[in-house]
Amino acid sequence: MLALIKIKNLMALISLFLLISTVQAEPLSAKQVVINFQNDLIEVMKQGKKLGYQGRVEALTTPVLNSHDLTKISRIVIGKQWKAFSDDEKQQMIKVFTELSIASYAHNFKEHSGESFRYESEEQTARGGVIVHTYLVLPKDKDVQFDYMLKKKGERWQIINIIANGVSDLALKRSEYTSILKREGFDVLIAKISEKITLYSQQ
Numbered sequence: 001m002l003a004l005i006k007i008k009n010l011m012a013l014i015s016l017f018l019l020i021s022t023v024q025a026e027p028l029s030a031k032q033v034v035i036n037f038q039n040d041l042i043e044v045m046k047q048g049k050k051l052g053y054q055g056r057v058e059a060l061t062t063p064v065l066n067s068h069d070l071t072k073i074s075r076i077v078i079g080k081q082w083k084a085f086s087d088d089e090k091q092q093m094i095k096v097f098t099e100l101s102i103a104s105y106a107h108n109f110k111e112h113s114g115e116s117f118r119y120e121s122e123e124q125t126a127r128g129g130v131i132v133h134t135y136l137v138l139p140k141d142k143d144v145q146f147d148y149m150l151k152k153k154g155e156r157w158q159i160i161n162i163i164a165n166g167v168s169d170l171a172l173k174r175s176e177y178t179s180i181l182k183r184e185g186f187d188v189l190i191a192k193i194s195e196k197i198t199l200y201s202q203q
Contacts, residue, residue, distance in 0.1 A: 030130035030150040030157040031122050037067040037159070038117040038134065041105065045112035053201055056106035064105060069151065069158035070098045076160070077173040081181050089186055096193050107200035114139040117146075125149070130157065 028036065040063035044056055051059060064070075074090075074097045075082050085093065120133040129151045136144040149161040161170040180189045 027155045028157065030148075031119065031132055033067050033150065033157045033159070034132040034134065034148045035117075035119060037063055041109050042112065042116065044106075045109050045115065048109070048111040053106055053110070056110065057102055060105050061102055064102050065098075067159050068101065069153050069160050070094065070101060072151070072153070072158075072160055073097070073101075073170065076170060077177050078181070079174060079178050081178065085186070092190060096190055096197075100193050100197050103197045103200040107203060118143075128152070129160075 040060070044051065044059045047059070048056060071094050074094045077097070078085070078093065082090070116137045118135045118137050120135060122130055122132045124130060129149055132148045132150065134146050134148065136146055138144065145163075145165050147163040148159050149163070150157045151160050152158075161168060163169070177189060180192060
């Protein structure tokens, strides 16, 4: 009888564990993806000086990769010319753009002076995406509005664009990159992006 009770208790514990595991495995909402990423940013900022640039890059790599669809973003910023890229060129572009994205966060969010993020609202887009509206609260300056556009990749919501005070990062990069490609070609574009990464590391 005692053995039967122990077995039942064990089965109950296993069932509870499986239930918790299932709940934890459920994909995050678009809102939670943004909030988690912003929390990671703040934590890195708090340790920014201690970590140094390379330490911030290492600390932000996983949060950026988990929350951003950098393959899709790379394709969007190149536009129609993406189809003309070879497979090697596509992979090279995704690699260097990923490095740039992480480097820019490490450079722009390098220290903490009381900043925090505030969630405002979210809205559905006509094409099945979600825009999450937030603010970066600056203690001694005007708050900066950050709007995150997310689309689903499989079952996961991922960031594909960030609009800061009405200025689309995606639109800026697309204008710059397509112009360089037309005037100077693929190799020059990769070189210029690499130069930007190096510049971030030195500031």
